[in-house]
Amino acid sequence: MYLLLIFVMSLFVPLAVLPGMIKRGMQSPYRIVLYAALSSSAAALLVLIVASASGESVYGQISAAVNEMAGVLADNETMIDVLGMKDMTAGERTDLIVKLYQETFKALPASIMTFNAVVAYFEYILLSRTMKNANPGVRLMPKFREFTLPGGAIWGILIMYMVSWLMTSAEMLSDDLLYVNMDLIFDFVLSLQGISVVFMLFHMKKLPKAVAVIIIIVLWGTYMGRWMLVLLGMFDILLGLKTRIQSGRSRR
Numbered sequence: 001m002y003l004l005l006i007f008v009m010s011l012f013v014p015l016a017v018l019p020g021m022i023k024r025g026m027q028s029p030y031r032i033v034l035y036a037a038l039s040s041s042a043a044a045l046l047v048l049i050v051a052s053a054s055g056e057s058v059y060g061q062i063s064a065a066v067n068e069m070a071g072v073l074a075d076n077e078t079m080i081d082v083l084g085m086k087d088m089t090a091g092e093r094t095d096l097i098v099k100l101y102q103e104t105f106k107a108l109p110a111s112i113m114t115f116n117a118v119v120a121y122f123e124y125i126l127l128s129r130t131m132k133n134a135n136p137g138v139r140l141m142p143k144f145r146e147f148t149l150p151g152g153a154i155w156g157i158l159i160m161y162m163v164s165w166l167m168t169s170a171e172m173l174s175d176d177l178l179y180v181n182m183d184l185i186f187d188f189v190l191s192l193q194g195i196s197v198v199f200m201l202f203h204m205k206k207l208p209k210a211v212a213v214i215i216i217i218v219l220w221g222t223y224m225g226r227w228m229l230v231l232l233g234m235f236d237i238l239l240g241l242k243t244r245i246q247s248g249r250s251r252r
Contacts, residue, residue, distance in 0.1 A: 002051045006044045006112060013040040014120040015127075022128050022138055029128070029141045030149070033120045040116035110184035117188075145199035147192060149237065191226055193233030200242045 014036040021032045088096070125141045132138045195216055202212040219225030235241050 002047055006047050009043045009047070010040050010112070010116050010119050013043050014116075014123045018120070018124055018127050019131070022124065022131055023135060025135075025137045025139050029124055029139055030147065033117065033124050036120035036124070037113065037117040040120065041113045044112050044116070106180050107184050108181075110181040110188070113185060114188050143199075143203075145196055145203050145242070147196035148242075149189070149193060187226065187230050190233035190237075191220070191229040193236050194229035194231070195233075197232045197236050197241050197245075198229075200245055204245050 017036045017039050018032065021027065021035065027035075121141070128138050128140050132140065198212055198216055199209070202209060216229075219229055232241070
């Protein structure tokens with residue numbers, strides 16, 4: 001129930017926050033998206049706190065559901081083949097599936113905030129295009145190749161860390177889970193910066209955008225690939241890679 005409530009709030013909180021800020025057009029689109037994502041995350045935090053205070057931990061509910069589901073999946077022939085569990089006993093299969101799900105849900109706070117940011121980003125695009133006809137002053141979302149962390153973004157990241165800490169604290173989880181979520185948030189933000197470098201490079205070289213999308217999907221799908229995107233993002237922030245790419249092209 002609480003996860004469904006968090007999902008609904010992730011969809012509708014930005015719709016309450018974005019229109020007024022978009023209409024004023026006084027801040028960059030990325031800053032507005034960050035603000036909307038933080039608002040949704042704060043709402044999710046409130047749900048987690050209320051759930052914990054009522055004695056109905058969201059993680060506890062997930063664990064209970066996983067334990068029930070694991071017994072069913074452990075007897076599913078398709079699942080047994082996919083995970084290579086033919087030589088295991090039913091109990092061993094159940095324990096393995098439970099551990100797999102538990103590892104996934106360790107990153108719940110970071111996953112919630114990442115989802116909120118993605119939702120806010122696409123809702124900004126839709127709302128700004130709709131409002132542009134009535135208000136020419138509305139600022140449309142720039143091309144993703146021009147993405148850069150908004151001024152003061154470090155404070156936004158620190159706030160996201162704080163929200164992550166509060167989420168894990170509300171659920172009385174270990175410090176290890178806090179570090180897992182902080183790392184995922186950090187990697188997500190910097191990888192976005194890295195993805196924008198890839199898009200800018202393909203744009204300046206006049207290469208097909210579809211190829212860039214395929215490369216990004218392949219990189220994102222591997223551990224080393226994601227780290228390459230993170231490093232690209234770090235170098236772009238520190239050295240201005242996109243600016244160098246553009247200036248190098250203009251000198252030719």
